[in-house]
Each structure stands twice: as C-alpha cells, then as structure tokens.
Amino acid sequence: MKKILVLHTGGTIAMSADQTGNILPNEHNPLLDATGEFSGKLQLITEEIFNLPSPHMIPERMLELGNRILKAEKEGIDGVVVTHGTDTLEETAYFLDLTLPTHIPIVVTGAMRSSNEIGSDGLYNFRNAVWTAYADAARDKGVLVAMNDEVHTARFVTKTHTTNVSTFRTPTFGPIGLISKQHVHFYQELINQEICHIDHLANHVYLLKAYAGMSSELFDALDLPTTNGLVIEALGAGNLPPQTLPGIQRLLDRNIPIVLVSRCFNGVAEDVYDYEGGGVELKKMGIIFCRGLNGQKARIKLLVALSAGKKGAELKAYVNNAVS
Numbered sequence: 303m304k305k306i307l308v309l310h311t312g313g314t315i316a317m318s319a320d321q322t323g324n325i326l327p328n329e330h331n332p333l334l335d336a337t338g339e340f341s342g343k344l345q346l347i348t349e350e351i352f353n354l355p356s357p358h359m360i361p362e363r364m365l366e367l368g369n370r371i372l373k374a375e376k377e378g379i380d381g382v383v384v385t386h387g388t389d390t391l392e393e394t395a396y397f398l399d400l401t402l403p404t405h406i407p408i409v410v411t412g413a414m415r416s417s418n419e420i421g422s423d424g425l426y427n428f429r430n431a432v433w434t435a436y437a438d439a440a441r442d443k444g445v446l447v448a449m450n451d452e453v454h455t456a457r458f459v460t461k462t463h464t465t466n467v468s469t470f471r472t473p474t475f476g477p478i479g480l481i482s483k484q485h486v487h488f489y490q491e492l493i494n495q496e497i498c499h500i501d502h503l504a505n506h507v508y509l510l511k512a513y514a515g516m517s518s519e520l521f522d523a524l525d526l527p528t529t530n531g532l533v534i535e536a537l538g539a540g541n542l543p544p545q546t547l548p549g550i551q552r553l554l555d556r557n558i559p560i561v562l563v564s565r566c567f568n569g570v571a572e573d574v575y576d577y578e579g580g581g582v583e584l585k586k587m588g589i590i591f592c593r594g595l596n597g598q599k600a601r602i603k604l605l606v607a608l609s610a611g612k613k614g615a616e617l618k619a620y621v622n623n624a625v626s
C-alpha cells in the first residue's frame with residue numbers, strides 16, 4: 303500500500319471564519335482528521351510542520367520543509383502533499399521545485415475558502431492533491447500544484463484572483479494536467495531543469511516593479527552593503543524608463559546581479575527594443591533576462607542561485623532560461 307506523507311503548513315485551508323466573518327487560524331487544523339476516503343487504499347501519514355498564514359512564510363522555513371521532504375523519500379514515502387496558504391504558495395512550491403532532487407510526487411495545495419465557509423474548497427483540494435500524489439504518472443514531474451481540479455507546475459503557476467476558487471493559473475502555457483472524478487490526467491511534459499543543492503540562504507534579494515515615470519530613487523535606496531541581488535518586473539517585452547538607468551548602473555558597477563522579467567501576465571521578456579531604456583540597452587548593460595517567470599518566481603530563482611554559490615556566467619546561464 304502506498305504511503306503518502308501530508309505536511310501541513312497552515313493557510314486558509316487550516317483556518318475558520320468567526321461569527322463576524324473574519325478568517326483566522328485554528329489551534330487544531332480540521333484537515334488532520336480528514337482520512338475517511340483513503341482508508342484501505344493508501345496509508346496517510348500526517349505532520350503539522352507549521353501552522354502559519356502564508357504571508358508569514360520565509361525562505362528559511364521553505365528550506366526546512368524541503369529537508370523534511372528529502373528525508374521522507376529516504377524513509378520510503380511514495381508521495382508528499384503539502385498544504386499551504388495561497389498567498390505565497392507559488393513561491394514555496396517553486397523553491398522546492400528548484401532545490402529537491404526527489405523523484406516522488408510532491409503536490410502543493412491550499413484553499414480560498416476556510417474550513418467552515420459555504421462552498422469551502424479545502425477538503426476537496428486536499429483530496430485531489432492526495433490522489434495526485436498517489437498517481438504513478440505524477441513521479442518525476444517536479445513540484446506540482448493541485449487546485450480546483452487542475453494540476454499546474456510549480457515553475458509557472460501563479461495566484462491570479464483574491465478570492466475566486468479558480469485563482470491558480472498558468473499563464474502562457476496552461477495547466478499540465480487535470481483531475482477528473484476518478485483520475486489524474488497529464489497532457490504536457492515539462493523540460494527538466496538543474497536542481498540546486500542548498501544548505502543556507504543568501505538573503506537580501508529584492509523585487510521592484512517598473513512603472514511609467516519610474517526614476518533611479520528606488521534603485522539608489524537598494525545601494526546597500528548587504529544587497530545580494532535584484533529582480534525588476536520591467537515593462538512590456540522588457541524595457542525600462544530611461545531615468546532608471548543611472549541607479550541601475552550604480553548597482554551593476556558593484557557586481558550586484560540584476561534580473562529582468564516582464565510585468566505582463568503572459569509572454570516572455572526579450573531584448574528586442576533598441577531605444578533608450580529598451581531591452582537591447584538593458585542587456586548590453588549586463589542585466590540578466592529571465593524568460594517565462596514572473597517577478598516573485600524569478601526572485602526565488604535568483605535567491606536559490608546565489609545560495610548555491612553561483613556567480614558570473616554560471617549564474618547568468620542558470621537564471622536566464624526558465625522556458626527551455
């Protein structure tokens with residue numbers, strides 16, 4: 303019988319609404335008792351590793367979670383489900399995806415409605431995540447996110463809506479699979495990526511979003527002795543207002559790696575525009591274009607790369623290409 307390890311970390315899936323409608327954490331996660339459907343079919347082993355709203359998640363805790371999963375594979379666990387708050391779910395899922403050399407299915411899930419709200423999606427998503435982690439076809443697929451009958455890759459999934467249960471989407475590429483009443487169907491393959499082993503974290507990696515009229519001020523504010531790296535969500539295909547360039551140049555002169563993605567929901571950033579502040583100039587300055595990731599994912603990737611000790615050309619090659 304397959305053994306599925308469930309690691310609860312908190313989030314709305316573990317919360318309840320009070321009489322005023324406010325949503326707050328429970329001392330006892332209701333999902334700890336949700337074993338009914340699985341009995342006799344698989345062995346569910348449950349641990350509450352954290353009980354946190356996901357805005358309280360930090361990279362150190364992601365590392366701790368990853369180490370628990372590594373140990374689980376060695377212990378003979380066949381699949382892992384992680385329950386998580388949805389606000390930063392995509393960041394934890396991607397961190398695990400970049401750092402775990404595991405072959406077993408690792409499936410992250412959460413909920414948009416807490417356990418006692420009408421139409422609560424927690425138990426349903428949990429059930430789907432367990433069946434996904436149970437599926438042989440989910441092995442060697444990297445970290446997956448199962449929400450609202452769909453399976454997404456940790457690499458590209460993102461939260462797109464504040465409250466809707468269909469909030470998790472994969473822009474540009476679409477989900478990797480779907481969950482029907484009785485089966486998990488996969489219909490895309492993800493290209494393999496390099497796995498980085500890390501045992502400590504390089505902090506002080508920042509994320510800035512570009513806007514019309516942006517100047518150098520925010521870049522100068524990041525010109526700190528502690529700054530390790532910066533991701534910029536640039537405009538359109540990968541361009542910036544010209545007034546940002548002096549501040550960016552000062553950071554580059556200090557060898558601080560700067561990674562660029564697009565703030566657009568779909569598509570990839572490229573160096574195609576050859577005007578002042580256009581992608582062609584930005585690339586020549588030494589900014590690293592990261593194709594296909596959103597800002598928060600590119601930040602996790604840069605953080606992992608720096609934590610793994612990557613520098614110079616190696617760092618550039620690693621961060622550059624999320625698509626292939």
Ligand SMILES: NC(=O)C[C@H](N)C(=O)O
Binds near residue numbers: 313
């Ligand atoms: N739906 C959720 O889980 C949102 C919650 N604020 C969290 O991320 O913990």
